[in-house]
Amino acid sequence: MTDFPSQPETPDISAPLNLSEAEWRARLSPAQYEVLRNKGTERPWTGALNQNKETGDYHCAGCGAKLFDSDSKFDSGCGWPSFYIPADSTAIAEHEDVSFGMRRVEVTCAKCGGHLGHVFPDGPKPTGLRYCINSLSLSFERR
Secondary structure, eight states: OOOOOOOOOOOOTTSOOOOOHHHHHHHSOHHHHHHHTTOOOOOTTOOTTTTOOOSEEEEETTTOOEEEEGGGEEOOSSSSOEESSOSSTTSEEEEEEOGGGOOEEEEEETTTOOEEEEEESOOOTTTTOEEEEOGGGEEEEEO
């Protein structure tokens, strides 16, 4: 009988990612930390991915979860990367946001809880939605 080495367990990429604040600070740049963990916003038209037109997938910069793909990206003229639908409806979570005297819908990563941006009902067909997402909360992988 041959003994085969045991295979390492495959990590559950769908399991929530819970890190300490120190671990988040070590993982993220200060600017990414401000957006993802403190619900900050980068200045419009400054994000590295705003004008990206390459084919690929947009992932959470905090945990790597796939959030959007280039097929749903569009130029909304708002100064942030905009998408009309997430790659998977379970990849994001939506929360009421009443900060700054406005009523908006905040979008977070379902896996790590990182702040991504907001979703607005003024996007193109077929959804009519505009997911307005901070470049700092995303990483991009070419296909």
